[in-house]
Amino acid sequence: MSFDFLPADNEFTRADAQIMEFISAHPNEFLLMNMSQLARQLGVSDATVSRFARHSGFADFKELKRAVMQQQNNQSSPALKMAQTLMKDEGGFGLAGWLSYQQSCLQKTLEHLDEDIFETSVKEILSARHIYIHAKSASASVGQLLMFRLRRLGLPVSMLPSGGSEIWEGLALAGEGDLIIMFSFSKVSREGVMILNQSRESGYKTLAFTSRLYVPAGQRADMNLFVYRGEENEYHSMAAPAAVVDALAVAAARELGPDSVKRLDRLHELKKKY
Incomplete structure (x- = not known):
């Protein structure tokens, strides 16, 4: 995938380039990761990932994921569907939120x-x-x-x-x-x-x-x-x-x-x- 959504005049660090390379090569895996999981995968700190998101012009890591998801939306892969669902709950995935989602499915069916x-x-x-x-x-x-x-x-x-x-x-x-x-x-x-x-x-x-x-x-x-x-x-x-x-x-x-x-x-x- 490309990073057309990133500011062209930004100067990225070595760690930034590493993060971009991972996202470009593994966009679906990235969309299923939280910030800490990505940091562990790349051997960097959570703060480094957070700075990359802000350096890229986004308010936070979640907004970066939304931009990547927008680029991937035309593929409609199983991983993308899972990521879209995980991002529905602002507080992160939890049983209560998931059951509430099931209730909404039943309500719309009704x-x-x-x-x-x-x-x-x-x-x-x-x-x-x-x-x-x-x-x-x-x-x-x-x-x-x-x-x-x-x-x-x-x-x-x-x-x-x-x-x-x-x-x-x-x-x-x-x-x-x-x-x-x-x-x-x-x-x-x-x-x-x-x-x-x-x-x-x-x-x-x-x-x-x-x-x-x-x-x-x-x-x-x-x-x-x-x-x-x-x-x-x-x-x-x-x-x-x-x-x-x-x-x-x-x-x-x-x-x-x-x-x-x-x-x-x-x-x-x-x-x-x-």
Whole structure:
């Protein structure tokens, strides 16, 4: 990266040049460091790093990081997203601030909740001949959670392979009366496009978790559940998707009524027996 944001007439010391060289060669690592960590990495004092930031025309080290981040913003790398999230809390990362951020994700999800779509999703889950779940990368964890919750209720559910040619083996079995649940938060994956396109021919229904309030017509599932995970350049939270997954399971148990209790009791008895 370049240092176009630094004053051209500044005279930098040997230590300053060392700091600039490190930032230029390792911008993502730099953005994840605090001042003391950078100082230890380079074998200089905290005061030296602080002076470099002021010498460069910034109020403090944090303002320097913001300038570096601004130059990196067009890359949207995982490290950059993490750094952006760490810098949200002026006092530094802490559990209280992080949990407050999770609350804001849940609140924004609640603000855009469509109760009718949610209830329709529950009904489709309960009436499906078989439920297939497609989840890859970060969504794999909530996909597994959803399968676990629905299977405990005695519902017929299985995971589709996350990618590759194996996904066709699962899709070949899906047809009229089945439901495929997919996670396509900020965009629809290549496999997601395949699932949506094939639904028109095979006749199964689709339910998608999405982080977009507007989904283009060609990328919409039959049902789209909105979950807020943070801004595009932030570390993406899974709090809202996990909460909505649990809500689907609880709502399904509500609809099953006494049957859900019988199914859970049977599972409990089997565990005790074996």
